[in-house]
Amino acid sequence: xxxxxxxxxxxxxxxxxxxxxxxxxxxxxxxxxxxxxxxxxxxxxxxxxxxxxxxxxxxxxxxxxxxxxxxxxxxxxxxxxxxxxxxxxxxxxxxxxxxxxxxxxxxxxxxxxxxxxxxxxxxxxxxxxxxxxxxxxxxxxxxxxxxxxxxxxxxxxxxxxxxxxxxxxxxxxxxxxxxxxxxxxxxxxxxxxxxxxxxxxxxxxxxxxxxxxxxxxxxxxxxxxxxxxxxxxxxxxxxxxxxxxxxxxxxxxxxxxxxxxxxxxxx
Amino acid sequence: xxxxxxxxxxxxxxxxxxxxxxxxxxxxxxxxxxxxxxxxxxxxxxxxxxxxxxxxxxxxxxxxxxxxxxxxxxxxxxxxxxxxxxxxxxxxxxxxxxxxxxxxxxxxxxxxxxxxxxxxxxxxxxxxxxxxxxxxxxxxxxxxxxxxxxxxxxxxxxxxxxxxxxxxxxxxxxxxxxxxxxxxxxxxxxxxxxxxxxxxxxxxxxxxxxxxxxxxxxxxxxxxxxxxxxxxxxxxxxxxxxxxxxxxxxxxxxxxxxxxxx
Numbered sequence: 001x002x003x004x005x006x007x008x009x010x011x012x013x014x015x016x017x018x019x020x021x022x023x024x025x026x027x028x029x030x031x032x033x034x035x036x037x038x039x040x041x042x043x044x045x046x047x048x049x050x051x052x053x054x055x056x057x058x059x060x061x062x063x064x065x066x067x068x069x070x071x072x073x074x075x076x077x078x079x080x081x082x083x084x085x086x087x088x089x090x091x092x093x094x095x096x097x098x099x100x101x102x103x104x105x106x107x108x109x110x111x112x113x114x115x116x117x118x119x120x121x122x123x124x125x126x127x128x129x130x131x132x133x134x135x136x137x138x139x140x141x142x143x144x145x146x147x148x149x150x151x152x153x154x155x156x157x158x159x160x161x162x163x164x165x166x167x168x169x170x171x172x173x174x175x176x177x178x179x180x181x182x183x184x185x186x187x188x189x190x191x192x193x194x195x196x197x198x199x200x201x202x203x204x205x206x207x208x209x210x211x212x213x214x215x216x217x218x219x220x221x222x223x224x225x226x227x228x229x230x231x232x233x234x235x236x237x238x239x240x241x242x243x244x245x246x247x248x249x250x251x252x253x254x255x256x257x258x259x260x261x262x263x264x265x266x267x
Numbered sequence: 268x269x270x271x272x273x274x275x276x277x278x279x280x281x282x283x284x285x286x287x288x289x290x291x292x293x294x295x296x297x298x299x300x301x302x303x304x305x306x307x308x309x310x311x312x313x314x315x316x317x318x319x320x321x322x323x324x325x326x327x328x329x330x331x332x333x334x335x336x337x338x339x340x341x342x343x344x345x346x347x348x349x350x351x352x353x354x355x356x357x358x359x360x361x362x363x364x365x366x367x368x369x370x371x372x373x374x375x376x377x378x379x380x381x382x383x384x385x386x387x388x389x390x391x392x393x394x395x396x397x398x399x400x401x402x403x404x405x406x407x408x409x410x411x412x413x414x415x416x417x418x419x420x421x422x423x424x425x426x427x428x429x430x431x432x433x434x435x436x437x438x439x440x441x442x443x444x445x446x447x448x449x450x451x452x453x454x455x456x457x458x459x460x461x462x463x464x465x466x467x468x469x470x471x472x473x474x475x476x477x478x479x480x481x482x483x484x485x486x487x488x489x490x491x492x493x494x495x496x497x498x499x500x501x502x503x504x505x506x507x508x509x510x511x512x513x514x515x516x517x518x519x520x521x522x523x524x525x526x527x528x529x
Contacts, residue, residue, distance in 0.1 A: 087328070158323055159373035163386035163438065164363040166355060173385070177376045 028249075035246025038239035043247075048209040048225060051236070053244055055211040059220030060248075062213065063126060063205060064195040067133030071194075072187055074134075075141025082142070083149040084171050095146065101139035107199040109135050114203050126212075126219030129205025133194045140193060144186025148179040185259045192255035196248055198223035222248055272446055272476040273297035273320065274337040274346060280312075280319055283329025288500065289315050292334070295495050295505045297446065299339070302468060302477045304491035304508065306484060308523065311497040313480045317448050320478060321365035322349060322358065338364065341445060363390060366439035370451040372431030374423035379415050382423045382434055386442040405441035408474075409433045410467055429460025436467060440475070447471070449479040453486065465490050484524055488512050496520045 046052025078098075082091040113132040118124055152175050160170035176183070194200075201207075207224035208217070222244055229241035273296065280290040290312045297303050297320075305313040315324075324330045337346035338361070349361055363386070375382050383402040392398055402419075406412040411433045415426070423434055432452060439447050449468070453461040468477060468490055481487050487494055487508065494511040496504045496519070504511060504520045515521045522528055 153371070153373075155369045155371055155373045156375070158326060159367070159369060159435065160375070160385075161326060162321060162323055162362050162367035163442065164359040164389050165385070166359065169389065173377075174375050180376075 031242070031246050031249055034239075034242040035249075038243040039246065043240075043243055047211045048220070048240075051240065053222070053225075053240070053247065055208065055220040056222040056225050056244065057247065059126075059205075059208070059212070060195060060222035063129045063133060063201065063219060063221060064191060066126075066130040066215075067137055067194055068187075068191055070130070071134040071137030071190070072141055075138045075190075076145055076183070078138070079142045079145025080149065080171065080176070083146045084167075084175070094142075098139040098142040098146075101135075102143060105199075106136060106197055107202070110200040110202055110204055113200065118204055124204060124206035124218045126205050126215035126217070129201045129219055129221065130215070132200035132204045133197060136197065136200055137190050137194050140190040141187060144190065145179075145183055148182035148186060149175060151182065152178045181262055185263050188255055188259035188262070192252050192259070195255070196223065196252045198227055202227070270299045270339070271296040271346075272299040272339045273478075275316075275320075275334075276337070277334035278316075278319070278336055279333040280315055280324075281331040281333075282315075283327065283331075288333075290319075291500045293502045295502055297476055297478050298493060299476050300472050300474075301492040302472055302479060302490055303493040303495065304487035305478065305480045305495050305497060306482075306487050306523075307497035307503075308528070309482075310499075312500045313495075313497050314450055316497070317450055317478060317480050318367075320349075320446070320448055321362050321367055322352065323362075323367060325358070339445065359389075363442050364445050366442065366444040366447045368432070368435050368439060368447065368449045368452045371455050372428055372435055374426065374431045374434055376424060377422070378420050379423045379426070379434065380419040383438050383441050386438060390442055401441055402437075405437040406434075408440050408471070409437035410463065410470075411437055427460070429456050429463060432456060432460065432464060433467065436464070436471075440471065444475060446476045446478065449477065449481075451480050451482060454482060461486075484512075496523060498523070 042051070043053045044057075045054060047055040078094070082094050085091075086094065109132055113128055113135065117128040117131055121128070156174055156178060157170055160174045161167070165173065201221045201224050205219040205221055205224070207228065208220040210220070212218075212220055226241050226244045226248070229237045229244065232238065275293050275295050275297075278290060278293040279288045281288040293316060295303075305317060307313050318324050319332065320336060332350045334350070335348045336350055338349050339345075340347050349365075352358055352361055375385060377385075380402055383405050384398050387398055387401055392401070403412065406415065411430060414430060415434075423431065426434060432455075436447075436452075453464050456464065465486065468479070471477065479487075479491065491508045494506065494508045495502055496511060496515075496517075498519055504515060504517045506515075510516075511520060512524055515524065
């Protein structure tokens with residue numbers, strides 16, 4: 001009897017896993033078929049105004065890159081603070097807040113930045129978009145930094161102190177080095193997460209049909225343009241949206257896989 | 268007359284938030300160039316006592332010390348109470364004089380050379396040749412030189428457990444401490460590595476004084492000159508190792524070393 005139950009449960013588990021994987025496979029398959037058929041080299045040398053995606057890809061990377069310039073150092077330092085220096089309730093409060101921030105709906109962050117940056121500055125801009133993405137990124141980096149540092153055995157810290165190193169020396173020379181791979185992976189995954197975001201950019205950076213590196217103006221964004229293009233009646237626009245989705249997915253996939261590869265290599 | 272490098276007097280210790288002290292009224296010396304073993308059942312406070320000797324407890328706030336632990340100042344020949352230390356640079360000096368080895372090997376995530384050089388660099392030694400010499404001497408002193416001399420640039424994480432522990436000893440020895448505290452240094456190692464570490468300890472006592480916490484009574488009797496038996500936060504008996512093992516004056520000590528409890 002127990003053997004039968006065991007088999008049934010096993011079958012149920014496999015079945016559930018298959019359903020989950022089937023949808024994932026379906027999404028990827030659709031993307032590949034639709035995306036690949038609309039892919040061609042011209043997409044990478046023309047801007048959207050000429051039917052290409054160049055400005056959008058560059059724009060999206062610039063937005064996410066700038067957000068990382070702000071988000072990574074802030075998140076790192078905050079993560080180090082709450083794990084290494086923070087005491088008791090104060091650090092716990094920050095930790096809990098950052099947990100909540102990770103799951104904050106991204107459209108809310110977009111609306112927040114719209115209210116505090118876009119409205120006062122009089123229009124959508126690359127800056128506003130980067131700020132929204134940075135706000136999304138900080139708690140993710142805080143959380144991974146915090147949990148990666150918590151994996152460093154306390155004996156390693158004690159051994160450093162026992163050699164006469166001061167606390168900050170131990171943290172910089174030893175603890176962070178020991179957690180380096182994990183922290184790097186966390187940063188990559190956080191980058192992969194924000195590089196594919198639409199909602200925080202929708203009414204902060206907006207998007208642009210032209211090649212633009214001026215951060216005070218509406219900034220080209222791949223994700224927002226996918227949203228726009230998909231709503232247009234022209235078949236050509238929708239094909240372009242598929243191609244853009246495909247490129248975005250490949251980008252995120254590559255970053256994710258790099259992150260996972262790094263962790264694997266460590267183990 | 269034998270000289271004490273450390274002298275623990277009426278020492279009590281209470282962990283942060285604990286209702287009762289974990290160590291009560293401990294009195295014992297650590298003699299110069301001798302090995303002093305701390306034995307006793309789990310929870311008796313032997314590690315707590317050891318960790319007070321370089322005040323590594325202070326990494327975690329709120330612990331309370333009473334009494335005194337005197338450390339010999341080699342330059343002036345006077346005893347100084349380490350429990351009075353408050354400033355960061357005094358802590359650094361204390362820990363340079365009183366090194367520590369842990370139960371699990373704690374190699375830093377850097378090369379073998381950098382591991383041993385770490386304490387030296389903190390000490391302010393920048394000269395490359397001097398660093399090289401000191402690292403070599405320390406590795407030779409820890410009987411590790413022949414095994415690692417061709418791969419000093421490689422990561423220390425690639426060494427075996429026993430080698431890692433000897434590396435940690437080399438790292439501690441390199442800064443020329445007066446005392447090295449060993450907190451069950453062989454309990455994570457196989458018998459052959461344990462043997463190597465024990466030989467090393469006996470060799471090391473020419474230059475440093477050693478306090479070692481061990482669960483292994485054979486180990487205590489093999490290598491130590493003095494033994495302290497502790498039980499439930501009290502120091503029950505302190506004497507020459509021979510006396511403790513062959514002719515203890517307390518019944519509890521005899522019961523423990525003959526394996527009747529603990």
